[in-house]
Amino acid sequence: MLQAPVPHAFHGRIRPAEPADIDDLMRIEQRVFAIEHIPRRGLRRFLASPTSVLLVATAERRLAGYVLVLFRAKSDVARLYSIAVAPEMARRGIGAALLAAAEQSAIARGRRVLRLEVREKNAAAVSLYRKAGYLMFGRYADYYARRGHALRFEKRLTRRTHRRASRLIVGA
Numbered sequence: 001m002l003q004a005p006v007p008h009a010f011h012g013r014i015r016p017a018e019p020a021d022i023d024d025l026m027r028i029e030q031r032v033f034a035i036e037h038i039p040r041r042g043l044r045r046f047l048a049s050p051t052s053v054l055l056v057a058t059a060e061r062r063l064a065g066y067v068l069v070l071f072r073a074k075s076d077v078a079r080l081y082s083i084a085v086a087p088e089m090a091r092r093g094i095g096a097a098l099l100a101a102a103e104q105s106a107i108a109r110g111r112r113v114l115r116l117e118v119r120e121k122n123a124a125a126v127s128l129y130r131k132a133g134y135l136m137f138g139r140y141a142d143y144y145a146r147r148g149h150a151l152r153f154e155k156r157l158t159r160r161t162h163r164r165a166s167r168l169i170v171g172a
């Protein structure tokens with residue numbers, strides 16, 4: 001099974017999101033995803049839902065990014081629904097740290113696999129996932145609004161991943 005190296009470049013903090021984070025989350029969401037961003041009520045719903053985990057990364061006293069993982073009852077598979085880092089904080093290891101934290105939250109809930117869809121042309125995200133050990137297993141044609149194909153990736157999670165990633169989340 002592939003193992004992702006836990007990123008060392010990120011020296012901030014990862015914690016569960018709180019209602020007070022919503023404005024900052026909305027700002028990141030609107031800047032990063034020009035179309036199809038999660039609306040405010042959606043973020044509120046995910047924050048309160050027992051079937052989702054919303055984690056935020058903070059660095060330099062600011063909210064630098066988030067990751068959202070969804071869970072279904074009686075399924076071994078968790079879904080990475082969204083991940084984003086503020087553009088001015090990009091390329092500092094925050095995305096990789098959030099991804100590792102998402103894996104930890106999935107393992108903590110007994111899931112064995114983390115799956116995601118990513119726009120085929122999103123080279124940065126595809127590279128992030130491949131580097132973290134995700135394998136492509138499918139493709140959805142015209143998956144996104146305004147046309148765009150999606151690649152499907154998954155990673156099998158192990159306890160070793162968990163132990164190494166568990167240093168990352170504070171308060172989870």
Ligand SMILES: CC(C)(COP(=O)(O)OP(=O)(O)OC[C@H]1O[C@@H](n2cnc3c(N)ncnc32)[C@H](O)[C@@H]1OP(=O)(O)O)[C@@H](O)C(=O)NCCC(=O)NCCS
Pocket residue numbers: 032082083084085086089090091092093094095096097117118119122123124125127128129131
């Ligand atoms: C994808 C995203 C979350 C990466 O966050 P990040 O904090 O910049 O990523 P990291 O610094 O942890 O980089 C980890 C790896 O991702 C890849 N990567 C990140 N940005 C990249 C870029 N602009 N071009 C190519 N590869 C990139 C690299 O492999 C990188 O490793 P390296 O720096 O050692 O080369 C960020 O670019 C983002 O928010 N993009 C917009 C939202 C989005 O597309 N989300 C994914 C939807 S599925």
